Amino acid sequence: MKDKDEIIHFFPGHIREMLEQAEIDFEQLQEIRLRAHKPFLLRMGGGEYFLSGQGEVLKEPERAWSVTQKELRETMELVGKYSLYAYEDELKQGYLTLQGGHRLGVSGKAVLEGDKVKSIRYISCLNLRLSHQIIGCGDKVLPFLYDETGLKHTLIISPPRGGKTTLLRDLVRQISNGTKGLKGSTVGVVDERSEICGCFQGIPANDVGIRTDVMDACPKAEGMMMLIRSMAPEVLAVDEIGREEDIRAMETALFCGCRLLATVHGSSLEDIRSKPLLKRLVEEQIFERYVIMGYGMGPGTVWKILDERGSVL
Numbered sequence: 001m002k003d004k005d006e007i008i009h010f011f012p013g014h015i016r017e018m019l020e021q022a023e024i025d026f027e028q029l030q031e032i033r034l035r036a037h038k039p040f041l042l043r044m045g046g047g048e049y050f051l052s053g054q055g056e057v058l059k060e061p062e063r064a065w066s067v068t069q070k071e072l073r074e075t076m077e078l079v080g081k082y083s084l085y086a087y088e089d090e091l092k093q094g095y096l097t098l099q100g101g102h103r104l105g106v107s108g109k110a111v112l113e114g115d116k117v118k119s120i121r122y123i124s125c126l127n128l129r130l131s132h133q134i135i136g137c138g139d140k141v142l143p144f145l146y147d148e149t150g151l152k153h154t155l156i157i158s159p160p161r162g163g164k165t166t167l168l169r170d171l172v173r174q175i176s177n178g179t180k181g182l183k184g185s186t187v188g189v190v191d192e193r194s195e196i197c198g199c200f201q202g203i204p205a206n207d208v209g210i211r212t213d214v215m216d217a218c219p220k221a222e223g224m225m226m227l228i229r230s231m232a233p234e235v236l237a238v239d240e241i242g243r244e245e246d247i248r249a250m251e252t253a254l255f256c257g258c259r260l261l262a263t264v265h266g267s268s269l270e271d272i273r274s275k276p277l278l279k280r281l282v283e284e285q286i287f288e289r290y291v292i293m294g295y296g297m298g299p300g301t302v303w304k305i306l307d308e309r310g311s312v313l
Contacts, residue, residue: 006100007032010128012074014053015040018065021055030161032128036072039064046161046295072123079104090217092117093193097217101131101198101205131198133206137163137300138170144305144313145289146182151175151235153254153286156263157272158293163300164263165195165239167293169206171261172196172237176209187212188233188258190223196239221245228256237261247277254286268292269310285309 004026008019015034024044031043039061040051049057050064058064079098080087090096096104105127111119145154154171158164178184191197191214197204199216208214213231215223220238224246227233236258241250242265250260266272269290273282281287285308292303305313 007102007128007130010075010079010098010102010104012071012078015067015071015075018051018053018055022051022057023055024057026130027132029130030132031130034067034072034075034126036069036124037066040067043161069124072126075126076106076123088119092119094120095193097194097198097200098128099200099205101133101194101200103129103131103193103195105129131195131206132166133169133198134166134300135170135173135207138167138174141167141291141302141305142171142174142179142182144291145171151185151259151261152288153260154262154289154291155260155272155281155287156291156293157266157269158263159267159295160265162293162295164293166300167291167302168237168239168261168263169196169208172212172235173207173209175235175261176211184209184211185234185259186232187235187237187261188224188227188231189214189237190218190220190227191216192218192220192223192239196237219245221249224249224253228253228258233258235259235261239263240265242275242277244277247281250281250286260287267294269306289313 007026008016028045033041042049042051049059050061052058052063053065079096087096094106098104106120106123107125108120108123110117111121145152156164156168172187172189175185176187189196189212194217197208197214198206199214202216204214215227224236236253241262253260272278288308290306294301294303307313
């Protein structure tokens with residue numbers, strides 16, 4: 001996680017002053033949500049809070065600052081450096097990737113070109129999701145992912161905001177660098193939404209290791225094929241699989257000898273079995289390790305690690 005100044009400089013005028021005055025642990029801050037004519041909202045440490053016009057952190061919304069449309073517009077102008085056209089390709093996907101690996105989600109009126117979204121106008125909500133890199137959070141998990149044959153195909157299962165991307169990032173770093181007793185491996189990362197590596201203008205802001213090649217802002221299926229053809233990865237890492245084309249690309253990676261490291265939204269192995277596209281991968285024991293995450297002791301809690309048969313390790 002970067003320092004306070006890095007975060008508040010994304011915001012204009014009064015909002016910046018509020019954040020400067022607020023007693024906030026920026027290491028625990030996960031999201032800053034601005035909705036037109038709605039209370040200023042923060043997500044910290046798994047909880048939800050509001051911010052007053054004087055920077056007071058509140059648990060109830062009644063005295064919270066009501067965000068104006070002007071503040072939304074000024075925020076977009078600031079993060080776009082007053083030239084939003086340069087971000088059109090990202091904006092039509094509903095977000096902008098910011099320096100430091102943070103991501104600004106955007107919603108409003110979609111502008112269509114045929115049946116495709118061309119851009120977003122009349123922006124009504126902004127959600128700054130902050131990039132948190134926790135070096136070493138994969139220390140206790142990594143030994144369970146190896147045996148005498150090497151890295152096992154691994155699927156991390158977690159509910160939204162459960163910490164799966166943070167864990168994936170640190171596992172990529174350690175697998176790439178190598179650890180005591182484990183040789184470093186070439187890792188290919190397909191970072192469709194720039195969340196794993198936090199790339200800004202193609203350069204990772206997060207430490208993802210010395211042997212890692214990144215395909216940034218690229219659809220997962222296409223990115224996997226590109227990396228296999230061009231970079232010969234030993235390990236292929238992707239976040240939030242779920243589409244049919246993702247599954248087909250992963251099967252191709254298996255035939256090419258790549259080890260798989262992936263994440264998916266879910267609460268349990270049974271939950272994954274209930275999803276038609278993923279059911280076959282479970283039944284055919286494609287994945288040899290399942291890391292089940294939850295909220296027990298806050299985001300990033302690892303409940304259990306299972307083998308390909310679903311037995312607890």
